[in-house]
Amino acid sequence: MCKDCGCSIVEHSHEHQSAHAHLHDNPQLNDKKTIEIITKILDKNDHEAEHNRQHFDTHGVLCINLMSSPGSGKTTLLEYLSEVADFTFGVIEGDLETSRDTDRLKAKGIQAHQIQTGSACHLDAFMVHKALHHIDLNTIDVCFIENVGNLVCPASYDVGSHLSIVLVSIPEGEDKIVKYPVMFRKADLILFTKIDLLPYFEYDIAKEKEMARKLRPNVDILEVSTKDEESLKKVAQWIRFKMEMR
Amino acid sequence: MHEYSIVQSLLDTCEKNAVKNAATKVTRVVVKIGVMSGVEPDLLKTAFDIFKENTLCDGCEFIIHIQPIVVKCRVCEAQSTLQKLEYLCPECQSLELDVIDGEEMYLMQLELE
Numbered sequence: 001m002c003k004d005c006g007c008s009i010v011e012h013s014h015e016h017q018s019a020h021a022h023l024h025d026n027p028q029l030n031d032k033k034t035i036e037i038i039t040k041i042l043d044k045n046d047h048e049a050e051h052n053r054q055h056f057d058t059h060g061v062l063c064i065n066l067m068s069s070p071g072s073g074k075t076t077l078l079e080y081l082s083e084v085a086d087f088t089f090g091v092i093e094g095d096l097e098t099s100r101d102t103d104r105l106k107a108k109g110i111q112a113h114q115i116q117t118g119s120a121c122h123l124d125a126f127m128v129h130k131a132l133h134h135i136d137l138n139t140i141d142v143c144f145i146e147n148v149g150n151l152v153c154p155a156s157y158d159v160g161s162h163l164s165i166v167l168v169s170i171p172e173g174e175d176k177i178v179k180y181p182v183m184f185r186k187a188d189l190i191l192f193t194k195i196d197l198l199p200y201f202e203y204d205i206a207k208e209k210e211m212a213r214k215l216r217p218n219v220d221i222l223e224v225s226t227k228d229e230e231s232l233k234k235v236a237q238w239i240r241f242k243m244e245m246r
Numbered sequence: 247m248h249e250y251s252i253v254q255s256l257l258d259t260c261e262k263n264a265v266k267n268a269a270t271k272v273t274r275v276v277v278k279i280g281v282m283s284g285v286e287p288d289l290l291k292t293a294f295d296i297f298k299e300n301t302l303c304d305g306c307e308f309i310i311h312i313q314p315i316v317v318k319c320r321v322c323e324a325q326s327t328l329q330k331l332e333y334l335c336p337e338c339q340s341l342e343l344d345v346i347d348g349e350e351m352y353l354m355q356l357e358l359e
Contacts, residue, residue, distance in 0.1 A: 032273065032359045037263060041256050041277065041351040122248050153248035156284035156351075181331050182284040185349075214332045217341035 048125035052160025068167035070149030122153035269358035315348030
């Protein structure tokens with residue numbers, strides 16, 4: 001409670017002062033009152049995300065949020081990573097329907113749990129929390145959250161990851177980065193995937209990279225093809241490097 | 247379209263604050279939406295107008311302030327508003343920036359009765 005007037009505004013910000021001034025100068029305003037709140041709208045999600053992050057930290061697990069459009073190769077990347085990575089990982093899968101991606105990963109011997117979001121276009125921290133009950137963090141070094149394929153909505157939700165990797169595949173065409181800036185601004189690593197298809201598409205990769213670095217000057221960028229094992233090893237090395245930084 | 251989930255959180259926070267202040271009705275909600283928050287203001291307004299029904303916010307006015315990106319340069323210390331989506335200091339071209347505003351969504355103010 002506020003000492004000045006007994007109202008419930010406890011944050012003593014500049015705005016609070018002005019709210020008070022307003023209330024005290026207008027004593028006849030008994031029926032209406034304006035209160036300054038200044039709370040993040042996704043406050044509760046952010047709080048839960050922080051809780052998830054602490055959970056990962058306690059277990060010494062690096063959590064990576066994997067985001068992209070549908071079909072740019074998130075699950076395929078994970079399948080191939082399991083062959084080249086020198087760390088073990090588990091996956092929390094988000095899809096609207098089916099557990100096909102989880103089945104694919106499990107077939108590769110990867111610990112995976114599927115979240116079916118129904119109609120939700122993104123994962124939030126609460127869904128990830130629930131899924132974490134099905135993942136044994138003691139047996140893995142890295143936990144991937146394979147978000148719902150979507151370049152818009154997942155960008156607004158902190159799920160409790162330490163890092164974000166955003167994939168963009170060559171066949172999706174140019175200008176994805178400039179069209180979906182919020183998503184690419186969130187990326188710690190951008191992966192250009194299906195890079196072996198470059199000869200068949202009009203795709204100026206240098207221009208795309210330039211755009212990415214306008215949005216996020218220090219972003220890391222790698223080019224990947226499943227036909228080129230070295231390119232996949234580089235992704236594994238990047239993750240290994242980040243693991244050692246924590 | 248994640249504006250629906252965002253509106254759910256927003257209505258929740260509004261109702262909690264109304265109850266805390268012993269109000270029976272929320273008559274105005276003011277939010278600040280960053281241009282890089284990933285939310286489309288028009289969709290947010292539509293979603294809010296649909297979902298406010300049968301809540302304490304029913305019939306309330308919904309005001310959206312759109313917040314451009316504000317950065318503070320770590321090199322020249324200038325604070326600037328970015329006119330385009332290029333994260334570099336307009337004063338000294340440095341890339342060493344701290345984002346002060348424009349990437350988040352906030353509930354700013356409620357009018358209660």
